[in-house]
Amino acid sequence: MSALRWDRLANDLAGVLGEQVISRERPIGPDTTYRVGGAARVGVTLSVDADLVAMAEVVAAHRADLLVVGKGSNMLVADAGFDGVAIWLGAGYDWVKIDGTHLRAGAAAGLPVLARQSAAAGLTGFEWAVGVPGSLGGAVRMNAGGHGSDMAASLVQAEILDLRSGRVERWVPERLELGYRCSALADHHVVLAADVGLAAGDASSSQATIAEIVAWRRENQPGGQNAGSVFTNPAGDSAGRIIEAAGLKGHRVGTASVSDKHANFFVADRSGSADDLHALMDEVFARVRAEFDLALRPETRLVGFEAGPWASRAG
Numbered sequence: 001m002s003a004l005r006w007d008r009l010a011n012d013l014a015g016v017l018g019e020q021v022i023s024r025e026r027p028i029g030p031d032t033t034y035r036v037g038g039a040a041r042v043g044v045t046l047s048v049d050a051d052l053v054a055m056a057e058v059v060a061a062h063r064a065d066l067l068v069v070g071k072g073s074n075m076l077v078a079d080a081g082f083d084g085v086a087i088w089l090g091a092g093y094d095w096v097k098i099d100g101t102h103l104r105a106g107a108a109a110g111l112p113v114l115a116r117q118s119a120a121a122g123l124t125g126f127e128w129a130v131g132v133p134g135s136l137g138g139a140v141r142m143n144a145g146g147h148g149s150d151m152a153a154s155l156v157q158a159e160i161l162d163l164r165s166g167r168v169e170r171w172v173p174e175r176l177e178l179g180y181r182c183s184a185l186a187d188h189h190v191v192l193a194a195d196v197g198l199a200a201g202d203a204s205s206s207q208a209t210i211a212e213i214v215a216w217r218r219e220n221q222p223g224g225q226n227a228g229s230v231f232t233n234p235a236g237d238s239a240g241r242i243i244e245a246a247g248l249k250g251h252r253v254g255t256a257s258v259s260d261k262h263a264n265f266f267v268a269d270r271s272g273s274a275d276d277l278h279a280l281m282d283e284v285f286a287r288v289r290a291e292f293d294l295a296l297r298p299e300t301r302l303v304g305f306e307a308g309p310w311a312s313r314a315g
Contacts, residue, residue, distance in 0.1 A: 001041070001062075001064070001083070005062070006024070006041045006042060007024070008062075009041075009042055009058070009059070009062045009064060009085070010022055010024050010042045012058050012061075012062070013042065013044060013055060013058050013059075013085075016054045016055070016057075016058055017044065017046070017051055017054060017055060021044055021045050021046060021051075022042065022043070022044060023042070023043040023044075023045075024041070024042060024043075025039045025040075025041065025081075026039055026040050026042070026043025026086060027039045028040050028043075028067075028069060028072070028075075028077045028081070028082060028086055028303070029077050029274060031069055031072045031088070032069075032072030032073070032075050032076070032077060032227065033071075033072060033073045033133060033225065033226065033227045033228075034072075034075075034076055034225050034226065034227050034268050034274065034277065035225045035268065035270075036076075036077075036079075036225065036255075036268045036271075036272045036273060036274045036277065037076060037077030037078060037079060037081075037274035037303075037304075038077055038078055038079050038080050038081030038082070038274070038304065039081045039082070040067065040081060040082045040084060040085065040086030041064075041081070041082070041083055041084060041085070042064075042084075042085045042086070043085070043086045043087075043088065044085060044086070044087050044088070045087075045088040045089075045090050046087065046088070046089060046090060046092075047089070047090035047091055047092030047093065048092055049161065049168065049192060052087075052161055052163070052190060053161070053163075053166045055085075055087070056161075056163035056164070056166060057166070059085050059163070060163075060164065064084050064085050065082075065083065065084030065085070065187070066084055066085055066086075066087065066163060066187055066188065067082055067084055067085070067086045067087065067187070067303060068086075068087045068089070068137070068190055069086050069087065069088050070089070070107075070108070070134060070135040070137055070138040071110065071133060071134045071135045071138060073132070073133045073134040073135075073138070073227060073228065074134060074138065074142060074144075074227055074228065074299065074300060074301055075227065075300070075301045075303060076227065076274055076277055076278065076300050076301070076302055076303065076305075077274055077303045077304055078274055078275060078278070078302075078303065078304030078305045079273055079274045079275045080304055081304055082303050082304045083304070087190070089106075089107055089108040089135075089137070089190075090108070091108075092106070093106035093107050093108035093109075093137075093192065093193075094106050094108040094109050094110075095109065096109055096113070096114065096117055098117065098118065098121045098123070101123060101197065101198050101199060101200055102156075102195065102196075102197060102198075103117075103118055103123070103126070103195070103196045103197075103198060104193060104194070104195045104196070105136050105193065105194065105196075106136070106192070106193050107135060107136055107137030107140075107190070107191045107192055107193060107194070108135050108136075108137065109135065109136045110133070110134075110135060110136075111129040111130070111132045111133070111134055111135065111136065111139055111144070112129065112130045112131075112132070112133065114126060114129055114136060114196075115127055115128070115129040115130035115210060116130060116207075116210065118196075118198055118206075119201075119203060119206035119207050119209075119210055120203055120207070121203070122200060122201055122202065122203045122206075123198040123199065123200065123201055123206070124198060124199050124200070124201025124202075124205070124206050125149075125153070125154050125196075125197075125198040125199050125201075126154060126196060126198055127147075127206055127209040127210050127213065128145065128146050128147040128148065128149040128150075128213065129144075129146075130210045130213050130214060131146050131147060131213050131214065131216075131217050132144050132145075132146055132228075133228075136191070136193075136194050137190070137191035137192075137194070138191075139151050140155065140158045140176070140183065140185070140191045140194050141183055141185045141189075141191060142181050142182060142183065142299075142301075143178040143179060143180070143181055143182060143183055144181070145181075147213055147216075150178075151178060152173060152178040154196045154197055154198060155173050155176075155178070155194060155195070155196060155197075156172075156173075156194075156195040156196060156197045157170050157171060157172050157173075157194070157195050158170070158171050158176065158191055158193070158194040158195070159171075159191070159192040159193040159194070160185070160189050160190070160191060160192065161189070161190040161192055162188060162189060163188045163189070163190060164188045168192065180232060181232050181299050220261070220262060221259075221261065221262050221265060222259040222260075222261040222262060222265050222267055224267045224268075225267060225268040225269075225270070225272070226259070226265050226266060226267045226268070227266075227300055228265065228299075229264045229265065229299050230264055230265065230266050230281060230284075230298065230299060230300050231243075231264060231284075231285075231296040231297060231298055231299055232296075232297045232298075232299045234294065234296070238264070239263075239264045239296055240262050240263045240264035240265075241263075242288055242292065242294065242296070243258065243263035243264055243284055243288060244263040245291075245292075246284075246287045246288050246291045246292070247287075248263060248284055248287060248288075249263045251280070251283070251284070252280075253276050253277075253279045253280040253283060254272075254273055254276035254279070255268060255269040255271075255272030255273050255276045256268055256269070256272060256273070256276040256277040256279070256280040257269075257280070258280065258284065266280055266281070266284075278302070278305055281298065281300070284296070
């Protein structure tokens with residue numbers, strides 16, 4: 001769309017939702033864990049379901065693309081930005097309720113917060129989530145996991161808004177089709193809340209497990225500006241081991257490098273370039289393909305990039 005059409009879309013959204021929740025050329029990159037990347041043509045911060053539905057009607061009329069940002073912990077946004085409307089879920093979506101062994105929370109609730117609150121309540125089964133710096137909504141969408149578990153292990157149901165129809169439905173795991181870092185959710189679906197079924201445990205034991213997970217991650221995974229695992233693990237193997245075997249630990253492209261600590265973590269320099277990270281992914285994919293005839297599949301969600309040959313082969 002032209003700049004004029006984007007301005008019209010922003011004005012139409014402001015007319016329905018109020019100017020205070022609308023931003024033109026709103027940066028996305030700083031809200032990701034890579035801390036690099038460009039802006040959305042229009043950004044919207046919403047805290048109630050009705051506003052999401054009203055927003056969807058306006059966006060559909062303009063035929064604009066949508067992106068739910070979440071915590072930005074598994075996302076790389078091109079330096080050129082996102083030609084669409086980016087959605088941030090506000091404070092109305094970060095609530096948490098615990099009833100017996102049942103935990104229910106809004107989509108914007110952070111996984112580490114949920115892990116610690118459930119442990120403090122004497123529940124077990126969600127300790128793994130302390131090591132995943134994402135939101136509950138994003139975790140449902142990609143079936144996030146770690147340390148031997150994932151969302152599929154305890155998810156009871158999720159409340160999903162279909163932005164095309166405006167309907168809110170409850171999806172059970174069978175309908176979500178949770179797989180390895182994937183689900184049946186599409187870009188027009190927004191997770192509003194989710195229910196997790198846990199087991200009665202011991203608060204001290206769960207908190208000790210959480211401390212062990214935090215310590216393990218500090219010892220084995222890099223800090224800095226990264227988004228966790230870049231590629232999914234091939235069946236029976238580790239993407240990190242494969243990348244290291246290709247001699248790529250420490251490999252650098254511009255302002256982006258493969259971590260010396262864990263080869264499936266790529267780190268961005270401060271004030272670095274998202275396009276450098278994308279180019280690094282391209283080079284790593286190509287080297288692994290040439291060395292081992294293996295097409296790694298990206299786990300990182302790429303936003304605003306043209307689909308390159310490595311992405312299509314890896315998809």
